[in-house]
Amino acid sequence: ESERERAREQGDLVSLMRSFVQSARSRLLPALPCKHRLHRVAVASASRPPRRAWFATAASSTVAGTTTPSSSGSALTAGVLHGRVSAGKVTSPADKVRVCGWVHRCRNMGGILFLDVRDRSGIVQVVTSPDSFPKAHAVAEDLKAEWVVSVEGPVQERLQPNPNIPTGNVEIIAESIDVLNRVTKLLPFEVSSDVAPKEELRLRHRVVDLRRHQMQSNLLLRHKVTRAFRDFLEQEDFIEVETPILNRSSPEGARDFLVPARIIPKAMYALPQSPQLFKQLLMVSGYERYYQIARCFRDEDLRADRQPEFTQVDLEVSFMSAEGIMALMENLVAHVLREAGRPDVKTPFARMPYAEAMESYGTDKPDLRFGLLQYDLSDILSKCECKIFTGAVEGGGIVKGLVVPDGKRVSNSRLKPKGDVANKAVAAGSQGVLFLRVNEDKMEGSPPVKKGVSDEEFQRILERTGAGDGDLIILVAGETATVHKTLDVVRQFLGKSLGLLDENSSQDALVWITDFPMFEWLPDQQRYQALHHPFTAPIEEEGVGLHDSRAHAYDLVYNGYEVGGGSLRNHQKDVQLEIFKAIGLCDEEIGNDFGYLLDALESGAPPHGGMAFGLDRLVMLLAGQESIRDVIAFPKTTQGGCSLTGSPSVVGDDQLGELRISFNDDEEEGDGQGERGI
Numbered sequence: 001e002s003e004r005e006r007a008r009e010q011g012d013l014v015s016l017m018r019s020f021v022q023s024a025r026s027r028l029l030p031a032l033p034c035k036h037r038l039h040r041v042a043v044a045s046a047s048r049p050p051r052r053a054w055f056a057t058a059a060s061s062t063v064a065g066t067t068t069p070s071s072s073g074s075a076l077t078a079g080v081l082h083g084r085v086s087a088g089k090v091t092s093p094a095d096k097v098r099v100c101g102w103v104h105r106c107r108n109m110g111g112i113l114f115l116d117v118r119d120r121s122g123i124v125q126v127v128t129s130p131d132s133f134p135k136a137h138a139v140a141e142d143l144k145a146e147w148v149v150s151v152e153g154p155v156q157e158r159l160q161p162n163p164n165i166p167t168g169n170v171e172i173i174a175e176s177i178d179v180l181n182r183v184t185k186l187l188p189f190e191v192s193s194d195v196a197p198k199e200e201l202r203l204r205h206r207v208v209d210l211r212r213h214q215m216q217s218n219l220l221l222r223h224k225v226t227r228a229f230r231d232f233l234e235q236e237d238f239i240e241v242e243t244p245i246l247n248r249s250s251p252e253g254a255r256d257f258l259v260p261a262r263i264i265p266k267a268m269y270a271l272p273q274s275p276q277l278f279k280q281l282l283m284v285s286g287y288e289r290y291y292q293i294a295r296c297f298r299d300e301d302l303r304a305d306r307q308p309e310f311t312q313v314d315l316e317v318s319f320m321s322a323e324g325i326m327a328l329m330e331n332l333v334a335h336v337l338r339e340a341g342r343p344d345v346k347t348p349f350a351r352m353p354y355a356e357a358m359e360s361y362g363t364d365k366p367d368l369r370f371g372l373l374q375y376d377l378s379d380i381l382s383k384c385e386c387k388i389f390t391g392a393v394e395g396g397g398i399v400k401g402l403v404v405p406d407g408k409r410v411s412n413s414r415l416k417p418k419g420d421v422a423n424k425a426v427a428a429g430s431q432g433v434l435f436l437r438v439n440e441d442k443m444e445g446s447p448p449v450k451k452g453v454s455d456e457e458f459q460r461i462l463e464r465t466g467a468g469d470g471d472l473i474i475l476v477a478g479e480t481a482t483v484h485k486t487l488d489v490v491r492q493f494l495g496k497s498l499g500l501l502d503e504n505s506s507q508d509a510l511v512w513i514t515d516f517p518m519f520e521w522l523p524d525q526q527r528y529q530a531l532h533h534p535f536t537a538p539i540e541e542e543g544v545g546l547h548d549s550r551a552h553a554y555d556l557v558y559n560g561y562e563v564g565g566g567s568l569r570n571h572q573k574d575v576q577l578e579i580f581k582a583i584g585l586c587d588e589e590i591g592n593d594f595g596y597l598l599d600a601l602e603s604g605a606p607p608h609g610g611m612a613f614g615l616d617r618l619v620m621l622l623a624g625q626e627s628i629r630d631v632i633a634f635p636k637t638t639q640g641g642c643s644l645t646g647s648p649s650v651v652g653d654d655q656l657g658e659l660r661i662s663f664n665d666d667e668e669e670g671d672g673q674g675e676r677g678i
Helices: 002-010 013-031 134-141 199-204 213-235 276-284 322-339 354-361 387-394 420-427 447-452 455-465 480-497 573-582 587-601 615-623 653-658
Strands: 060-063 066-069 094-109 112-119 122-128 148-157 170-173 176-181 258-260 268-270 289-297 309-318 350-353 374-376 398-404 434-439 442-445 472-478 510-514 519-522 527-530 553-558 561-568 608-614
Touching: 094 122, 112 134, 112 148, 122 134, 134 176, 213 289, 213 309, 213 322, 213 615, 276 289, 276 309, 276 587, 276 608, 309 615, 322 553, 322 561, 322 608, 350 354, 354 374, 354 480, 354 510, 387 398, 387 447, 387 472, 398 455, 398 480, 420 480, 434 447, 434 455, 442 447, 472 480, 553 608, 561 615, 573 587, 608 615
Parallel strands: 122 170, 350 510
Antiparallel strands: 060 066, 094 112, 094 148, 112 122, 148 170, 148 176, 258 268, 289 309, 309 608, 374 398, 398 472, 434 442, 434 472, 510 553, 519 527, 553 561, 561 608
């Protein structure tokens, strides 16, 4: 451990690799049978004279078009990283340290120069003066932001400490400064600026953008969260198993990304939307606790919290009930959040049936950090004089109301057409909103409501909703799904605009959504679809048919976002066959797409279940970001392209010929970002 730590601090790659090989050898050799003994190869002596590095000529610093002798010509030839200390770890006085990094800022204070040198660990202040070390000072005078430097010198206490950074009590007196590389073009934006550039510019120049403090914090948090998942699961005796990236296409929901198979004409691989079936096969194979940090791909419309390629923490267990899995997952999530700086997470998490979530919040992803509940008023208003309400109920829809306490905070103009609340409702698919206000048990509000709702109906609404004097009730009528979506959007908008999130002291509102319907009806296709996926086990209830059954499924919702979902799986072939047929698959489709799964289920499949967490989305929430693009190193745009590399790109005819692919002549060639006919 001491050798590894010393090698890590010094950045000596040879020592680090030697330590790694020795550690691996000591772990592996005792476990190997004698007939499989490994041949040992001696490691070359570290005292052998080093070869001349390709960058050794950089020992002379080129500044402003002239060649200036470096203040310390031996640094590079001896190994720049040897003896290096991370900038963010220079927190106490020392005889001499060497830091390497980027010039963050330069300040000339009347002869004395102050440099902020930055690396991944943080920033440290460097001081030079012409009287103490004139060669180092001469190099420092020509430095520019984002030049790469190596600085060596003693560490002393600052006369004026900076409490805002960990290294704020000390500074390095530069005895030598080596310029390792220069910026030779105009950078697109200032890395040191606290104002984030426009996202389009950031994505195009992602290499520079990733140097910004916020982006480095985000990616370090992502690393910490990923490590926390691994640490917990390893402690719980899970093993990590990789599953195939190239697989067959199957009807699991979103469109597949397809990869032509060159050696098999007309055949295609599909990139995995999830490792769902493979992890179930691993359970049948006897690997009782599996996990994987899995890359997944879905060809679907993008948004702020969705990418065509994403990462999920995937896991599966055998011989455990749904309650047992949920309890284990609660401990896992609590551990991850605590490691991410959220120490106040309490278990067990709240539970809410799907029906209650839809009734009270209009969504199966409710944000429980604030109130503003919804109430179904269809039965009360089904016979009122307002045709908007009666027409919705007669057409099979509903009427719901959202109660806003102290309703004067939302003016009438915001609720009327072209107001911000009304615009949100229209964008969600409705015709707008109606409203009523409670004024000393008297009704005020939209003209259709005042004219069409009787005093008796008004009193019943108050009894149903619990609204009191001064409260506002926002009303929406129409098709059930549209009403739910509209009031959910309006609720989230008001929660932010009214500052309700700031009023709640809880940062982390975690809730399990349970008792999902097994299926949902697709009117346009006239068939049923599995609400989660067709491998979920149904809850067997006496007198309840399969199409009306509930699922052994559970979603974990964190501050209004689904961050994980799972279920118990079908481990019996006959049940799995019934579900395939219930969603309209014929015997041929079942055999072609899922024959291997059904064969496995006949081979002695244990009861099993699992879960998957969306790593990108979870880190986005923990980092306080609005988009998962801010927690992914090299994300795609909302058009599915990469602004940095220009992918997807047009390929040559020779490659297309090998794959037996040709494009229609009437289709214009793409620019690397659009669609092309095939």
